[in-house]
Amino acid sequence: MHFVLKAQTLTVHIARPVAEVYDFLSDPANLGRWTFARNGRHEPRAGLLVWSFDGPEGRRVELHFTRPNPFFVLDYKLAQNGEISHAGYARLIPAGDGTVLTHTAVQQPGASDAQFDSEAEWVMADLMVLKTLMEAK
Known part of the structure; x- marks a missing residue:
C-alpha cells in the first residue's frame, strides 16, 4: 500500500524580472x-540556510531553505x-519581462485538511x- 500526501500548487505572476525576484x-x-x-535571524548551516524566529505562542521556529542556485529553486x-x-x-519561471512563481505545499502527516x-x-x-512589494519597485 502506498501513502500519498495531499499537495496544492499556487501560482502568482509578478511583473518584475525573474533574476530580481x-x-x-x-x-x-x-x-x-x-x-x-x-x-528573526539567519544562521548558515551545512548546505542550508536556517532562519530562526519566534512563532505562534512564542515558540521558536526554524525555517530551513536551499542556498541560492542557478535554477531559481526556493525550497x-x-x-x-x-x-x-x-x-x-x-x-x-521567466515569463517575458516578468516572473511566474509557483509554490507547491505538501500536507504533512498528522495535519488535518482544515x-x-x-x-x-x-x-x-x-x-x-x-507581488505588491516587488511590483512597487
Whole structure:
C-alpha cells in the first residue's frame, strides 16, 4: 500500500524580472518584509540556510531553505522542536519581462485538511504581499 500526501500548487505572476525576484527571495533578511517571519535571524548551516524566529505562542521556529542556485529553486521547511510542520517547494519561471512563481505545499502527516487549507490561505496572502512589494519597485 502506498501513502500519498495531499499537495496544492499556487501560482502568482509578478511583473518584475525573474533574476530580481529570485535575488530578493533568496536573501533570508528579506523574509520579514513579506511574511510573518519578523524579528528573526539567519544562521548558515551545512548546505542550508536556517532562519530562526519566534512563532505562534512564542515558540521558536526554524525555517530551513536551499542556498541560492542557478535554477531559481526556493525550497524550504518549517520546523518546531525538530519536527517539520510545513514544507514548500517554490519555482520561479521567466515569463517575458516578468516572473511566474509557483509554490507547491505538501500536507504533512498528522495535519488535518482544515489546517492544510488554512496554510494555503496564509501562503497565498504572503505571496500577494510579495507581488505588491516587488511590483512597487
